Amino acid sequence: MATINDNYLKLKAGYLFPEIGRRVNAFAQANPDAKIIRLGIGDVTEPLPEACRTAMIKAVEDMGDRTTFKGYGPEQGYAWLREKIAAHDFQARGAAIEADEIFISDGSKCDNGNILDIFGHDNTIAVTDPVYPVYVDTNVMAGNTGNANDKGEFDGLVYLPVTAENNFTAQIPSQKVDLIYLCFPNNPTGATATKEHLKAWVDYAKANGSIIFFDAAYEAYITDSSLPHSIYEIEGARDCAIEFRSFSKNAGFTGTRCALSVVPKTLTAKAADGSNVELWKLWNRRQSTKFNGVSYIVQRGAEAVYSEEGQAQIKALVSFYLENAKIIREQLTAAGLSVYGGVNAPYVWVKTPHGLSSWEFFDKLLETVNVVGTPGSGFGAAGEGYFRISAFNSRENVEEAMKRITEKFKV
Numbered sequence: 217m218a219t220i221n222d223n224y225l226k227l228k229a230g231y232l233f234p235e236i237g238r239r240v241n242a243f244a245q246a247n248p249d250a251k252i253i254r255l256g257i258g259d260v261t262e263p264l265p266e267a268c269r270t271a272m273i274k275a276v277e278d279m280g281d282r283t284t285f286k287g288y289g290p291e292q293g294y295a296w297l298r299e300k301i302a303a304h305d306f307q308a309r310g311a312a313i314e315a316d317e318i319f320i321s322d323g324s325k326c327d328n329g330n331i332l333d334i335f336g337h338d339n340t341i342a343v344t345d346p347v348y349p350v351y352v353d354t355n356v357m358a359g360n361t362g363n364a365n366d367k368g369e370f371d372g373l374v375y376l377p378v379t380a381e382n383n384f385t386a387q388i389p390s391q392k393v394d395l396i397y398l399c400f401p402n403n404p405t406g407a408t409a410t411k412e413h414l415k416a417w418v419d420y421a422k423a424n425g426s427i428i429f430f431d432a433a434y435e436a437y438i439t440d441s442s443l444p445h446s447i448y449e450i451e452g453a454r455d456c457a458i459e460f461r462s463f464s465k466n467a468g469f470t471g472t473r474c475a476l477s478v479v480p481k482t483l484t485a486k487a488a489d490g491s492n493v494e495l496w497k498l499w500n501r502r503q504s505t506k507f508n509g510v511s512y513i514v515q516r517g518a519e520a521v522y523s524e525e526g527q528a529q530i531k532a533l534v535s536f537y538l539e540n541a542k543i544i545r546e547q548l549t550a551a552g553l554s555v556y557g558g559v560n561a562p563y564v565w566v567k568t569p570h571g572l573s574s575w576e577f578f579d580k581l582l583e584t585v586n587v588v589g590t591p592g593s594g595f596g597a598a599g600e601g602y603f604r605i606s607a608f609n610s611r612e613n614v615e616e617a618m619k620r621i622t623e624k625f626k627v
């Protein structure tokens with residue numbers, strides 16, 4: 217009889233979002249008149265920028281003409297897109313990344329999981345706690361962990377707590393770890409990293425032969441000009457870091473799908489025979505074998521992000537969500553809550569009041585003001601006692617939710 221990958225059975229059964237859905241549905245059924253506002257999910261709400269839509273419509277026309285029709289494209293993505301990304305997102309910021317070190321994909325979520333294909337199973341892996349759950353679950357699926365304990369922590373992973381006490385910046389581990397996941401601006405805490413903090417990680421990684429997976433999905437939300445957008449702005453990062461980026465949150469591509477990974481040609485890791493192998497070659501081999509590229513139409517849409525109009529339109533889009541975040545921060549503070557993040561990030565991270573657990577606070581907010589957020593404990597044990605509010609919503613919903621909180625909700 218066929219057998220399964222038993223690692224899937226180690227995954228936690230009651231996943232966060234289904235449980236939120238269950239509680240919200242139960243409340244809605246019991247209170248059919250309640251107008252529930254959902255500020256829990258990290259999906260965007262505003263339409264695609266016009267420049268992207270126009271480019272995609274033109275690309276559809278290209279597909280309708282034999283002379284401009286495109287079949288399979290390069291698995292790594294079209295050069296015209298990779299060159300614009302290299303010039304605008306990296307070289308213009310002093311990061312020496314070349315177009316052929318960039319791999320276009322259909323999502324950062326996929327890239328974050330797929331990258332494990334090119335690494336061994338004996339690596340020690342560190343994640344922050346709380347964390348974007350994909351980093352943990354993909355390692356569980358790949359067999360890189362043991363079982364989970366009562367708190368949901370997997371044996372074999374090194375958890376680096378990030379809380380208000382350490383200003384939401386993980387301490388560099390005293391032990392040696394081989395792979396480290398960093399995400400800045402952070403989902404879920406909204407924290408950012410200074411150049412000094414990233415430099416400390418790069419120095420650690422270089423001293424220990426570690427590789428940093430740097431998730432910059434929210435880099436467009438950085439408004440503070442002193443903060444780095446890419447880990448490659450830090451000297452030495454080309455020798456120890458892989459970066460992941462996405463068009464999901466800067467240009468609203470969550471449903472359109474386009475992202476990229478950067479694997480510098482200078483990056484190596486050890487083979488079983490002790491030799492150093494270029495990770496770029498392995499990733500290129502992996503992508504060419506298991507992936508057939510992002511559609512031409514979508515890549516043309518992503519390219520338009522780099523036009524003058526595209527740049528202005530994505531700036532407006534990001535500013536819109538950041539203004540939502542500002543309203544959320546100000547109103548929750550006025551309601552007596554302690555809030556973090558939401559300045560250079562679309563997420564506001566709230567300390568639950570009166571020692572309420574994350575889920576107790578979730579229920580209280582749902583029942584008193586009919587507003588839904590995400591319990592911090594769902595992102596990891598150290599997220600207990602916190603709550604995530606997303607700025608991805610219409611202005612009307614954000615204003616209404618915050619009005620209800622300041623009027624009816626007393627800490």
Ligand code: PLP
Pocket residue numbers: 258322323324325326348399403431433461462463464469470474475
């Ligand atoms: N990385 C982080 C930290 C995210 O929060 C998300 C989506 O919410 C992603 C990656 C996924 O991005 P994509 O839509 O490109 O798959």
